[in-house]
Amino acid sequence: MASLAAVRGDPLLRTALKKLLMRKRNATTIAPIMSTPSVPPSQTKLLFRRGFFAFFLTQLLSALNDNFLKNAVVIWISATRAQLFGLQPEVMISLCSGVFILPFFLFSATAGQLADRHEKPTLIRLIKLAEIGIMAVAALGLVRGDLTLLLVSVFFLGVHSAFLGPLKYGILPQLVGTDDLVAGNALVEMGTFLAILAGTIGGGVLVLMEQGTTTVAALAISLAIIGYFTSRRLPVLPPVAPELDVQWNPFTPTLQIIRIAQKTRSVWLSLLGISWFWFFGAAFLTILPGYAQTTLGAHAHVVTLFLSVFCVGIALGSLFTEKVSGKNLELGLVPLGSIGMTIFTFDLFLVGAPSAPEHALSVLEFLDAPHAPRILIDMFAIAIFGGFFTVPLYTLIQQRAEPSERSRVIAANNVLNALLMVAASVLLAVLFGQNVSVPHIFLIVAGLNAAVAIYIYSLMPEFLLRFIAFVLARLMYRVELRGHDNVPETGGVVLVCNHVSFVDFMIVAGMIRRPTRFVMDYRIAATPGVSLVFKHAKTIPIAPEREDKALMERAFTRIAEELRAGEVVCIFPEGKLTRDGAMERFRSGIERIIKESPVPVVPMALEGLWGSMFSRMPAPEKKQQKRGLRYPLRLTIGAPIPPEAVTAAALEERVRTLLTVQP
Numbered sequence: 001m002a003s004l005a006a007v008r009g010d011p012l013l014r015t016a017l018k019k020l021l022m023r024k025r026n027a028t029t030i031a032p033i034m035s036t037p038s039v040p041p042s043q044t045k046l047l048f049r050r051g052f053f054a055f056f057l058t059q060l061l062s063a064l065n066d067n068f069l070k071n072a073v074v075i076w077i078s079a080t081r082a083q084l085f086g087l088q089p090e091v092m093i094s095l096c097s098g099v100f101i102l103p104f105f106l107f108s109a110t111a112g113q114l115a116d117r118h119e120k121p122t123l124i125r126l127i128k129l130a131e132i133g134i135m136a137v138a139a140l141g142l143v144r145g146d147l148t149l150l151l152v153s154v155f156f157l158g159v160h161s162a163f164l165g166p167l168k169y170g171i172l173p174q175l176v177g178t179d180d181l182v183a184g185n186a187l188v189e190m191g192t193f194l195a196i197l198a199g200t201i202g203g204g205v206l207v208l209m210e211q212g213t214t215t216v217a218a219l220a221i222s223l224a225i226i227g228y229f230t231s232r233r234l235p236v237l238p239p240v241a242p243e244l245d246v247q248w249n250p251f252t253p254t255l256q257i258i259r260i261a262q263k264t265r266s267v268w269l270s271l272l273g274i275s276w277f278w279f280f281g282a283a284f285l286t287i288l289p290g291y292a293q294t295t296l297g298a299h300a301h302v303v304t305l306f307l308s309v310f311c312v313g314i315a316l317g318s319l320f321t322e323k324v325s326g327k328n329l330e331l332g333l334v335p336l337g338s339i340g341m342t343i344f345t346f347d348l349f350l351v352g353a354p355s356a357p358e359h360a361l362s363v364l365e366f367l368d369a370p371h372a373p374r375i376l377i378d379m380f381a382i383a384i385f386g387g388f389f390t391v392p393l394y395t396l397i398q399q400r401a402e403p404s405e406r407s408r409v410i411a412a413n414n415v416l417n418a419l420l421m422v423a424a425s426v427l428l429a430v431l432f433g434q435n436v437s438v439p440h441i442f443l444i445v446a447g448l449n450a451a452v453a454i455y456i457y458s459l460m461p462e463f464l465l466r467f468i469a470f471v472l473a474r475l476m477y478r479v480e481l482r483g484h485d486n487v488p489e490t491g492g493v494v495l496v497c498n499h500v501s502f503v504d505f506m507i508v509a510g511m512i513r514r515p516t517r518f519v520m521d522y523r524i525a526a527t528p529g530v531s532l533v534f535k536h537a538k539t540i541p542i543a544p545e546r547e548d549k550a551l552m553e554r555a556f557t558r559i560a561e562e563l564r565a566g567e568v569v570c571i572f573p574e575g576k577l578t579r580d581g582a583m584e585r586f587r588s589g590i591e592r593i594i595k596e597s598p599v600p601v602v603p604m605a606l607e608g609l610w611g612s613m614f615s616r617m618p619a620p621e622k623k624q625q626k627r628g629l630r631y632p633l634r635l636t637i638g639a640p641i642p643p644e645a646v647t648a649a650a651l652e653e654r655v656r657t658l659l660t661v662q663p
Helices: 004-009 011-028 043-047 050-080 089-117 120-144 147-170 172-176 181-206 212-231 251-262 265-295 300-325 333-351 363-368 372-400 403-433 438-459 462-476 504-511 531-536 549-564 589-596 619-625 648-660
Strands: 477-482 493-497 516-521 540-542 568-571 601-607 631-637
Touching: 043 050, 043 181, 050 089, 050 120, 050 147, 050 172, 050 181, 050 212, 089 120, 089 147, 089 251, 089 403, 120 147, 120 212, 147 172, 147 372, 147 403, 172 181, 172 372, 181 212, 181 300, 181 372, 251 265, 251 403, 265 300, 265 333, 265 372, 265 403, 265 438, 300 333, 300 363, 300 372, 333 372, 333 438, 333 462, 363 372, 372 403, 403 438, 438 462, 462 477, 462 504, 462 531, 477 504, 493 504, 493 589, 493 648, 504 516, 504 601, 504 631, 516 549, 540 549, 549 568, 549 589, 568 589, 589 648, 601 648
Parallel strands: 477 631, 493 568, 493 601, 516 540, 516 568
Antiparallel strands: 601 631
16 A cells, blocks of 8 residues: 555545545535535636647647638639639639538548547647648649649648548547636637638738748748647547547448437537538628628728628637636527627618729728728627627537547538538529629528528527526626536436526526526416427426326426436425525425436525515515616535435525525
């Protein structure tokens, strides 16, 4: 047996001993009332965490180099009127986009399998080495003016991106853990779109300068080399599916990864949502050049201004998402994002086509135009809300996909993204062919965005419920959450909470990371106007035995089914709202639930809602409260109680104790 000195000197032994002692204590005593509240690290702290910082720089440099080279090639073709096989430069530019997207269809499935099968940091380093070779071929093509070499390099750049995508989003949960996953995705999205902006502008500007092709060639190789060295700082991470048999045929595995993505309904619908965003974004960015130059009569530099506003808006929206969500995955931001995208795209339609100027407006002249502020605000807002829309969806996929299949799910996402981007190009080609004006295209895109959002939310009402909960918990109130780590990440669990107001369940739903099934009085569940939302949210209506015994029995059956399926069920054991602000006695229904389904029970205490408009405090007393918006609330979550220690009296005492815990 190791000596005490050895244990002190060896961190592995120290950790093992600590875990052993924790197991022993939990086996003989009930866990502490609540864990020590943890403060989520800021984005700055996460960004400069050693492993994450290396990953962030590596993926940022890849996105920067991709867009830098692609746009340099496109601008070079346009400026030199380069042709191949007799094809016009405009056709060659479209061909470049097709050549880059094609590998996502051909190789995403293989990339997802390899990312699950092997150690991700090693694969990233190999891909970064390949990037150096790809940039060397591109450099040779630029210096020699060889369009064939440039198209080959663009194709292999697409291959590089197809293989890096599943690694990029698959590695994040291993690097940062659940608590920082929202922040990690926010930073990655921010870095990606700023890199897209810098690469697109930099490649287009530098390639037109004197000795521009040589400059672009040298810089592209340099960025690839730097990216390889940053990838060498990635930590060692074990493979998640080392026994996976990789199939090299690209077609059968593609169907397989689509089926894997469809296994979890919420994951599949999130993939569709993200793919729709890329449809929306591809259509929007394709429209911008014609909108600026033809509809607004502006110089091409205004297109760069629009692109800058859009990319910076996406980046800031991504960062704001983490600030709003904190450690929780806030699905309520997804409907908010789609609503904002629809409203401000529709407003671009309302702006219409201003009268054509006598000459192409410079950036400064455009900014002096009366319609310019409105257009820029619309574009910036669309991008901000786009960040709200995408970051939670990426996080949901990473959290709910099976860890051993996560990269293949991301690969399926890449296939769908590429498919929807091609569909956007086809739709725009048809609309432009029918001479539809750009403002009317904005109207069509806004309408499609609203229709797709309604369809997705009708299939997955969890988004809408979280949106309502978000409005209550984050906009109407200022909720302090304690002990959020005490809710188990997986498996069936029962939450119990004191019952203060008619919106208690919304506050809890807005604060708990996992989807929750609420046991609710049948009369409230049948409330006109919201009963459909309750039904789709899988609320479990219940009635007292004396009123409807059959309904009560159906409720207990549903609760058992949900817990067996590994879901979270929340009950309010008092059975009624408090009429005087004091907590009532807990009823014995919780004991029956745990007897039929032995799962952990997590006690919670909700404070601050007594006296609100949703409580039963008498109206005259409510007026004296003079509460405004953003009134402070507190939700304290205690440590899980094992099923064998659960009694109604013990849970009541635990919740009462939580209510007395001071900051």
